[in-house]
Amino acid sequence: MIKFRNMSWESIYPGQRQKSYDEGNQRIRLVELSDEYAEEEWCEKEHLGYVVEGRISIIFNGKPITFNEGDGIFIPKGKENRHKGRIAKGEKALMLFIEKT
Numbered sequence: 001m002i003k004f005r006n007m008s009w010e011s012i013y014p015g016q017r018q019k020s021y022d023e024g025n026q027r028i029r030l031v032e033l034s035d036e037y038a039e040e041e042w043c044e045k046e047h048l049g050y051v052v053e054g055r056i057s058i059i060f061n062g063k064p065i066t067f068n069e070g071d072g073i074f075i076p077k078g079k080e081n082r083h084k085g086r087i088a089k090g091e092k093a094l095m096l097f098i099e100k101t
Contacts (some may be wrong), residue, residue, distance in 0.1 A: 002021045002028060004019045004021075004030050005093060007019040007021075009032075011059040011062060012064055013034050013037065013063055014037065014038075015034045015035065015036030015037030015038065015087070016031065016032070016034075016037050017031075017032050017035050017071075018030060018031045018032070022101060025100055025101050026098065026099070026100060026101065027098070027099045027100075027101050028042060028096065028097070028098050028099075029096070029097045029099065030094070030095075030096055031094070031095050031096075031097060032092060032093070032094050033056065033085065033087050033092065033093045033095070033096075034087060034091075034092045035087045035088060035089045035090060035091060035092075037085070037086075037087055038086075039085060042082040042083065042084060043082060043083055043084065043085075044077060044078060044079055044081070044082045045075075045099075046076055046077035046099070046100075047073055047074070047075040047076060047097060047099075048073070048097065048098050048099070049072070049073040049095050049096055049097035049098065050071070050073065050095065050096045051067050051068060051069050051071045051072075051073065051093060051094075051095050052069070052074050052094040052095060052096055053069055053091035053092070053093065054087075054091055054092050054094060055068045055069065055088070055091065055093055056085050056086070056087055056093040056095070057085070057086045057087075057088070058073070058075070058083050058084070058085050058086075059083060059084045059085075059086065059097040060081070060082075060083050061082075064086070066088065073095070073097075
């Protein structure tokens with residue numbers, strides 16, 4: 001059992017904080033993003049997740065796709081799937097991600 005409610009938030013970048021749990025080569029992260037979050041570099045990592053609350057726009061090749069509360073996120077790794085996330089002004093998004101470490 002993973003009790004995220006008992007974990008402390010860890011700030012990674014401005015506008016991003018997370019709680020994470022590692023087991024073997026797997027990691028599960030609870031991530032909160034606010035409108036202060038701004039990725040400078042394009043991300044090429046794989047992401048498998050779920051939007052718990054709020055919404056996030058993910059930009060692929062200049063085209064934003066909005067993921068809302070209740071939506072799943074699957075982004076394969078690789079240059080052809082590079083992306084950046086954005087949160088609308090005054091909003092937040094809470095997401096759960098499962099990753100290989």
